[in-house]
Amino acid sequence: MSLPPFAEAVASVAADVEAELAALLPPVAGPQARLHRAMRYAVLGGGKRLRPFLVAATADVLDASPRSVVRAGAAIELIHGYSLVHDDLPAMDDALLRRGRPACHRAFDEATAILAGDALQPLAFEVLVRPDYEADADQRCALVLGLARAAGAGGMCGGQLLDLMAERRPLGPAEVALMQKLKTGALIRFAAEAGSILGRAAPAQAVALECYAGDLGLAFQIQDDLLDRVGDSSVTGKDGGRDRAVGKATFVELLGEAGARAKLQELRGQAMARLDIFAGRPTVLPQLFDFVIHRQS
Amino acid sequence: MSLPPFAEAVASVAADVEAELAALLPPVAGPQARLHRAMRYAVLGGGKRLRPFLVAATADVLDASPRSVVRAGAAIELIHGYSLVHDDLPAMDDALLRRGRPACHRAFDEATAILAGDALQPLAFEVLVRPDYEADADQRCALVLGLARAAGAGGMCGGQLLDLMAERRPLGPAEVALMQKLKTGALIRFAAEAGSILGRAAPAQAVALECYAGDLGLAFQIQDDLLDRVGDSSVTGKDGGRDRAVGKATFVELLGEAGARAKLQELRGQAMARLDIFAGRPTVLPQLFDFVIHRQS
Secondary structure, three states: OOOOHHHHHHHHHHHHHHHHHHHHOOOOOOOOHHHHHHHHHHHOOOOOOHHHHHHHHHHHHOOOOHHHHHHHHHHHHHHHHHHHHHHOOOOOOOOOEEOOEEOHHHHOOHHHHHHHHHHHHHHHHHHHHOOOOOOOHHHHHHHHHHHHHHHOOOOHHHHHHHHHHOOOOOOOHHHHHHHHHHHHHHHHHHHHHHHHHHOOOOHHHHHHHHHHHHHHHHHHHHHHHHHHHHOOHHHHOOOOOHHHHOOOOOHHHHHHHHHHHHHHHHHHHHHHHHHHHHOOOOOOHHHHHHHHHHOOO | OOOOHHHHHHHHHHHHHHHHHHHHOOOOOOOOHHHHHHHHHHHOOOOOOHHHHHHHHHHHHOOOOHHHHHHHHHHHHHHHHHHHHHHOOOOOOOOOEEOOEEOHHHHOOHHHHHHHHHHHHHHHHHHHHOOOOOOOHHHHHHHHHHHHHHHOOOOHHHHHHHHHHOOOOOOOHHHHHHHHHHHHHHHHHHHHHHHHHHOOOOHHHHHHHHHHHHHHHHHHHHHHHHHHHHOOHHHHOOOOOHHHHOOOOOHHHHHHHHHHHHHHHHHHHHHHHHHHHHOOOOOOHHHHHHHHHHOOO
16 A cells, blocks of 8 residues: 555654664563563554654754664654653553553553653663764764753653643643643654754754744644544544543643634644745645644544 | 861762752742752752762862762762652652651652652753763763663663562572662762763773772662661661561672671772772772771661
8 A cells, every 4th residue: 555655754754763763772681671671662663753753854854864863763752652651650640551552550560660761761862872873972962952851840741740730720721831832842842953953953944943843742732632532542542531531721621622723723824934944945844734733643 | 077088078079969959950930840849859958979979089080170070970869869769659669768758759749759750860961961061072972871871771770670570589699789780880880980981081990990889889789788687767767677578689688797798898809909000099989988888877
């Protein structure tokens, strides 16, 4: 079956990243085999690898080298994978399913899941500075800095804390916006930043790409919330309806379904305007945006 | 009260590291204040900062700059602090006390403790590559690589997994040795590696320092096990006797108390011989070893 060109490009990056991750993750062997198996379970064989695709797409509009792009994308997936394992823990979202399979703490046990997440995180930084990664030392430092900031208290972890607080008391629109910006947005913005670093973007180009990624991240989250509300868990591979069940504020709750869909279109227009700076260069960034807001899983 | 010179040196490094950590950790403010407070609780105001002292002592024998040493030591303490928070979780060691205070998940809650640990980890890597850190780009990459390896599946996390397995079935002497080498040893060896990187050690010097640190780490763990067995929790600040209560294999269980003490002396002799390469240079490394094997908390 032949795919349309855009879907083929997404599948191709996903396959490259999957192979890179399979090589970077420790093999299921030795005394710590159980830990290695849990790490591989958490990261391999799932996900659309949209963040790595964004690294590739931003680097592509800047003519960067494909190999360094795949490694940076893999590092992002290691962080993303660990965050899903920890978010699913009983003390956090207490999720049963992830990517259509039992969550890591159910496939293994809670202690192993915590440790697998803990071990995935340094691996992400390790692979960005390993001598076999061809980015130069300044680029490696910039990648580590960007990923660390995206993953930390001022990024993903901070967003997850706000998300937990949302289960205890209703958040207002500004707080929901901040939560989304940090929880999902930070790592998506870093994907564009990584493309900018590897593609040696001029400052104005880097800003445009980061703004595009900010719009994309928010659109991603709104579509996620819409799928949580109306999606079919056999398609999404996650427990559905949980946000509403725990009374969690999301943009969909705040704006309503129609309002959320209008917001997606508004974000799309804004994101396209960000790309004016690349006028004339061929790029898949507009198609990526459409892919994100029309995805069903 | 005036301290003897060695104790004064330890206290001085600890004070510098404490101040550096207080400045590096996010302030208790903003929407994520709760997360920031938990991070600070986990890291500040406790511990002898022996790992940073080892960075300073190894760099000192190589004549390295004090400022870059303090930052590297602080990064290690961020990793060490996160590991204590996660090790104490109910699904892991289920500890009540740490440094004489309630463990982080009891002072806050389990979700906040998981997230605080998760957010401390990238901060450790961030502070090693931040533009205000004066180590050069190659040194920064080397520090990130070393710390990431020490913290990951082939280091601390791998050791913690073996430690958990030790509660399920008895480990043999080789497995106990590997567990200790990874769980406590990896980060202590990295402290010496960081000193070597910052001090631009010749390869033979770096090997000698890493071997010394390997002996030191094992001695540290044996003394820890002895304290767990015979120590007073009002002095150690931890729940005592737990290893024996859960039937966990340690060197003290395997060798007996007298055998463990003999092993400490054997390691001491070995460690001193490693330092022959620095003959004639003033160094506190011998005193550090004695401090570790005679500590009571």
